[in-house]
Amino acid sequence: MVRSFFFLILFFLPFHLLHAQPNVHPQSNEYEWPSDPAVKKKLDKWQDRKFGMIIHWGLYAVPGMIESWALCSEDWIERDSTQSYDDFKKWYWGLSRKFDPVKFNPEQWAKAGKDAGMKYLVFTTKHHDGFCMFDTKQTDFSIAKGPFAGNARADVAKYVFDAFRKQDFMIGAYFSKPDWHTEYYWWPKYATPDRNNNYDIRKHPWRWNKYKEYTFNQVGELMHHYGPVDILWLDGGWVRPLETVNEEVRSWGAAIPAWSQDIDMPKIASMARSAQPGILIVDRTVHGPYENYQTPEQRIPEKQIGHPWESCMTLGNAWGYVANDQYKSASQVIHSLIEIVAKGGSLLLGVGPGADGTIPSEAVRRLEEIGKWTSLNGEAIYNTRITRNYNDGDAWFTQSKDGKKCFAMVCLKEGAAMPGKVSWKGNIPKKGSRMVLLETGKAVKWNTDGSAVNVSLPASLKASPALAFSFDVN
Known part of the structure; x- marks a missing residue:
């Protein structure tokens, strides 16, 4: 090297x-x-x-x-x-x-x-x-x-x-x-x-x-x-x-x-x-x-x-x-x-x-x-490919190889308390689609405010380097 x-x-x-x-x-x-x-x-x-x-x-x-x-x-x-x-x-x-x-x-x-x-x-x-x-x-x-x-x-x-x-x-x-x-x-x-x-x-x-x-x-x-x-x-x-x-x-x-x-x-x-x-x-x-x-x-x-x-x-x-x-x-x-x-x-x-x-x-x-x-x-890392909108602040995005599913990965500050919600702009989920928090495999609530996506987090979540979500896109 x-x-x-x-x-x-x-x-x-x-x-x-x-x-x-x-x-x-x-x-x-x-x-x-x-x-x-x-x-x-x-x-x-x-x-x-x-x-x-x-x-x-x-x-x-x-x-x-x-x-x-x-x-x-x-x-x-x-x-x-x-x-x-x-x-x-x-x-x-x-x-x-x-x-x-x-x-x-x-x-x-x-x-x-x-x-x-x-x-x-x-x-x-x-x-x-x-x-x-x-x-x-x-x-x-x-x-x-x-x-x-x-x-x-x-x-x-x-x-x-x-x-x-x-x-x-x-x-x-x-x-x-x-x-x-x-x-x-x-x-x-x-x-x-x-x-x-x-x-x-x-x-x-x-x-x-x-x-x-x-x-x-x-x-x-x-x-x-x-x-x-x-x-x-x-x-x-x-x-x-x-x-x-x-x-x-x-x-x-x-x-x-x-x-x-x-x-x-x-x-x-x-x-x-x-x-x-x-x-x-x-x-x-x-x-x-x-x-x-x-x-x-x-x-x-x-x-x-x-x-x-x-x-x-x-x-x-x-x-x-x-x-x-x-x-x-x-x-x-x-x-x-x-x-x-x-x-x-x-x-x-x-x-x-x-x-x-x-x-x-x-x-x-x-x-x-x-x-x-x-x-x-x-799932948000392996077998994925790039998306056109790949970053918004601490949020990074990939997609499945067939392009049908998008992944959002939100990096969290090391040592900080788990927030109650996370947000990003762009890569808006398909209307009515189910958003899954990968580390639990369970659906989470989300809504949009203009171009922003807001995701509510379960109170039971423990500290993590990053949170990853999957959802369908148009």
Whole structure:
């Protein structure tokens, strides 16, 4: 994952301090709808799901630090000034000899996701540091080759995918296009000044072709040996054809080399869809045929968007595991989910297991709290589509796919007493229709006053993050 926009300050070691990288993955209006019928069908299925879990888990879980980025020598990253950069990299790479997640429990992860009401998974098979969370044959730098090698579940991705499939999740494989560990991307002959490959591809085409082969083979392993995969989620948008670099990319503030970091996405996509027909490919920020949905990061777009997208956001402040992380409240997450769905998107919520292989208990509790709401009000979230009038103050609106039923979701202030009534303007129910409060399944009284809809609430209602109603529309 590229750095969090709202990543305030994270102490991942007592002496390592990182600052936020601004302008990461903004929303774009440039979108190309897929033409393949199988991809269209898969995309429609994904748009029904609305709520997913992204899991960052790798070497960075051992010290509980920022994922991969400490390796990158850019001016927004700070490290201990008494340690050389080379020594830091050696220390970081050496974490592979300590990563032994003896309590690895993907069933716990999948249960926590299901309990929250999540419907799809994106799992980091490899982040930018190049450490593989699957049994790749292309490198020994993987979870299956270190101290965890003797464990029956050493091929971690396989068991993660299996656990989530058993809970009826769509399966997504996160894969980093850059790989800072392999000499085909960061050649030890040269320094590693930033996130880009560190040699001129035009002068060393053989080396870059080896990197393209390396990348193709690793994606091929994931596509052919890990069961049905619904989403290939590709991160590291600076690895792209030079001609696709636009003002949006320049706004990231990162260096842009004079050569093209083209890994031949048409070839990768063709192979992936031969192995996994209809698979969604999410080549983040590289607009065109291989960006089947867009992924604004740590933010919600200002307005409703008609093409497919998801907001990828963290449950805490960090993508991966960090000790004593501060988690968002269930109300915050639910309010974000409601707004995102009303604007036409999905919420992909980030959770980071610890080095032992379990999700922290506080994160599990948050997910359970979120699930108490989604289990009662999910009809207004799942399998819905956007409405023309999608928002009025604290009220957000969706509709059933057939357009016959409208849903109103009214966000309530956290900690406030339950009001006696709620109101909104627009989306007036059909005259004489029955309005149902989803959390009780019972009808509620309503009336109109001009363009306003007023709904009386039962006195017995307990505090809730939001109230959801269903009603017929004209």
